[in-house]
Amino acid sequence: QKEVEQNSGPLSVPEGAIASLNCTYSDRVSQSFFWYRQYSGKSPELIMSIYSNGDKEDGRFTAQLNKASQYVSLLIRDSQPSDSATYLCAVRAGANNLFFGTGTRLTVIP
């Protein structure tokens, strides 16, 4: 499988701070990039997708993609305790396959 790497964490930030989550991938032909949030014992839910270099903002979330560096990140502004979860980076290279990183566990401290 393609390599998608994330720091496993845990990452702890105080409430209201910015949480920064990072992901690197090994396959240069990767085309689509996704961030999923997974609460313990639950299935992942899509929170952001990004396809071209630069930033993409959606509410408190900003995804950043740098294809030259093979790097994608997720910023969460004004972090809330409800943001505490595992965040999975996923990369698609072909038509179907989606490869996930191991996830970063985020804890937002009230």
Next chain:
Amino acid sequence: GAVVSQHPSRVICKSGTSVKIECRSLDFQATTMFWYRQFPKQSLMLMATSNEGSKATYEQGVEKDKFLINHASLTLSTLTVTSAHPEDSSFYICSARPGRSGEKLFFGSGTQLSVL
């Protein structure tokens, strides 16, 4: 948004038995569904891609005779774990994508399999 229903949510079985997990797309047709497995504190690992009306495509290292996939209709795919063993205990998740080229992937709620 699109809904994918997966059941059972939890199953406990004895070693040697077979377990069937169902994945249904409730409000869209899914020509392709995906089956993942997740061990504790590990990533989601793609097991196989299920194609309606044809054979599933298995990832390297996944035994197709052990993990039987059937995608008989555009809204239903099943995964059967045959002769389950304790090492098969894991969280199994299905996902589906509306249409042939849509990017969004919708996940089922997952099935926690525990083999005694």
